[in-house]
Amino acid sequence: MGTAPIGVLALQGDVAEHRKSLEDLGLEVRLVKTVAALDGLGGIVLPGGESTAISLLLRSAGLAEPLRLAVQRGLPTFGTCAGLVLLARTIRDGRDDQVQLDGIDLIVRRNGFGRQRNSFETTIAGRGPLAGEPLRAIFIRAPVIEHLGMDVEVLAELETEDGTTPVLVRSGHVLAGSFHPELTSDRRVHEVFAAMVASADLAGTL
Ligand code: GLN
Numbered sequence: 488m489g490t491a492p493i494g495v496l497a498l499q500g501d502v503a504e505h506r507k508s509l510e511d512l513g514l515e516v517r518l519v520k521t522v523a524a525l526d527g528l529g530g531i532v533l534p535g536g537e538s539t540a541i542s543l544l545l546r547s548a549g550l551a552e553p554l555r556l557a558v559q560r561g562l563p564t565f566g567t568c569a570g571l572v573l574l575a576r577t578i579r580d581g582r583d584d585q586v587q588l589d590g591i592d593l594i595v596r597r598n599g600f601g602r603q604r605n606s607f608e609t610t611i612a613g614r615g616p617l618a619g620e621p622l623r624a625i626f627i628r629a630p631v632i633e634h635l636g637m638d639v640e641v642l643a644e645l646e647t648e649d650g651t652t653p654v655l656v657r658s659g660h661v662l663a664g665s666f667h668p669e670l671t672s673d674r675r676v677h678e679v680f681a682a683m684v685a686s687a688d689l690a691g692t693l
Pocket of ligand 1: 629
C-alpha cells in the first residue's frame with residue numbers, strides 16, 4: 488500500500504519538471520513511454536507541451552487507447568495545459584485527429600487566451616484544499632475552460648476583465664489545470680494530486 492509509482496507521460500513537454508515536483512513530495516516516479524509502463528501505477532501526470540504533438544506520439548506508441556481506458560477505469564490523473572486539453576470531453580480549436588481521453592466533463596478551447604496573452608505569469612485564487620495564500624501561476628499558450636459539467640469542482644480561478652475563469656478543476660479521480668504548477672516551486676497543487684492518489688490507493692485496499 489502506498490508504494491505504487493506515479494507515472495509521468497514522457498512523450499513530449501515538461502516531463503522533467505513534473506518528475507521533480509513529485510519527487511520533491513517524496514513520491515516514486517516512473518516515466519511512461521510504453522503501454523507496459525502503465526501497469527501498476529498509482530496515478531499518472533499528463534504534462535504541458537503541445538497536445539497535437541503528444542497525440543501523434545500517443546498513437547505511434549500504441550498508448551492512446553490503453554491510456555484512455557486507464558483514465559476511464561479510475562486511474563488518478565493530473566493534466567496540466569496540454570494535459571488538460573487531452574483530458575477534456577470537448578476540445579474547441581483542436582485538430583480533428585487529436586486524441587481525446589474524455590476524462591473530465593468540460594469544454595476547453597486550445598490557445599484560448601489569445602495572442603496578446605500568449606504567455607503570462609499572475610496570481611490566482613485557490614478554493615477548497617487550495618484556499619488561503621494565492622498561487623503564482625504561469626500560463627503558456629494556455630487553453631481556456633469554457634464550460635464545466637455539473638460534477639466538476641473549481642479549485643482555482645483567474646480574475647479577468649469579465650469576471651473569473653476556472654483554471655484548475657477536479658472531478659472524481661481527474662485533476663486538470665490550464666497553467667503550469669510544475670514550473671513554480673509551490674508544491675500545493677501536486678500535493679492535492681498526491682492526496683487523490685493516496686485516497687484511491689486506500690479505497691483499493693478496502
Ligand atoms: N497550446 C498547447 C496545446 O494545445 C498547450 C500549451 C502548453 O501546454 N503550454 O496543447
